[in-house]
Amino acid sequence: xxxxxxxxxxxxxxxxxxxxxxxxxxxLYESKxxxxxxxxxxxxxxxxxxxxxxxxxxxxxxxxFQAMDTAGKDGAIKHVMSGVNPQGCQVHSFGHPSATELxxxxxxxxxxxLPERGHIGIFNRSYYEEVLIARVHPEILSxxxxxxxxxxxxxxxxxxxxxxDHEKHLHRNGTHIIKFFLHISKxxxxxxxxxxxxxxxxxxxxxPDDLVERGYWDDYMDAYEACLSATSTDHxxxxxxxxxxxxxxxxxxxxxxxxxxxxxxxxxxxxxxxxLQALQEGRRRLEGE
Numbered sequence: 001x002x003x004x005x006x007x008x009x010x011x012x013x014x015x016x017x018x019x020x021x022x023x024x025x026x027x028l029y030e031s032k033x034x035x036x037x038x039x040x041x042x043x044x045x046x047x048x049x050x051x052x053x054x055x056x057x058x059x060x061x062x063x064x065f066q067a068m069d070t071a072g073k074d075g076a077i078k079h080v081m082s083g084v085n086p087q088g089c090q091v092h093s094f095g096h097p098s099a100t101e102l103x104x105x106x107x108x109x110x111x112x113x114l115p116e117r118g119h120i121g122i123f124n125r126s127y128y129e130e131v132l133i134a135r136v137h138p139e140i141l142s143x144x145x146x147x148x149x150x151x152x153x154x155x156x157x158x159x160x161x162x163x164x165d166h167e168k169h170l171h172r173n174g175t176h177i178i179k180f181f182l183h184i185s186k187x188x189x190x191x192x193x194x195x196x197x198x199x200x201x202x203x204x205x206x207x208p209d210d211l212v213e214r215g216y217w218d219d220y221m222d223a224y225e226a227c228l229s230a231t232s233t234d235h236x237x238x239x240x241x242x243x244x245x246x247x248x249x250x251x252x253x254x255x256x257x258x259x260x261x262x263x264x265x266x267x268x269x270x271x272x273x274x275x276l277q278a279l280q281e282g283r284r285r286l287e288g289e
């Protein structure tokens with residue numbers, strides 16, 4: 001069965017059990033040739049919509065990618081956004097916080113990277129790391145100067161609440177938010193890690209830390225389930241994308257982004273009388289040269 005966009009969306013208030021969300025579904029394409037055609041069409045359409053989005057300078061869009069290692073975040077961003085004007089799109093990746101970032105609240109460093117109006121911002125990992133990796137590795141919190149007296153469960157509730165309030169504020173002020181969790185199976189991750197070891201062209205991707213984190217797989221699934229359940233809202237939904245098939249995942253991601261941008265009905269700014277006169281004057285001057 002081929003999943004639809006609606007099948008991927010986590011509804012507000014829905015409790016997520018990742019065992020019930022597939023990591024592989026029937027592909028949206030019947031051949032590699034058709035995959036390339038479908039993706040090319042989506043990329044071209046996205047480029048067209050982004051031109052109007054950029055020119056209108058009215059809204060911003062924030063696209064967040066979260067996933068386990070090897071799930072295909074980089075590839076999805078590279079292939080889906082390949083036709084977007086780089087002047088109107090910025091990609092930010094967030095690793096371990098710096099000493100300066102640790103002196104601020106957990107939303108501070110990503111807030112500085114938010115997209116401006118007319119732009120698409122992509123977060124490859126994001127502030128959600130603070131309720132994912134920090135939950136799996138609570139020792140991280142010791143460097144974040146979390147106030148004493150706040151129990152672990154209450155702290156995660158506080159952070160979910162802060163994230164939801166933050167995203168609500170952004171939405172109210174014109175930033176449309178889409179969040180993708182690329183859902184990969186543990187077996188597929190094993191195969192991709194082996195490929196990074198066995199294929200010389202992929203050796204540079206291999207990081208021994210990936211195997212360390214793989215050992216916490218069940219803890220990460222618990223953290224993701226809690227996060228997805230608590231922070232998928234009508235104005236900032238999560239989409240759980242089956243990611244065992246990278247090509248299919250890219251098509252799903254592009255379809256979701258296209259649907260979101262199409263619903264915004266952003267168009268090129270209308271020509272005013274003053275603007276028309278300026279265009280005509282420009283033509284007269286150029287033709288008179």
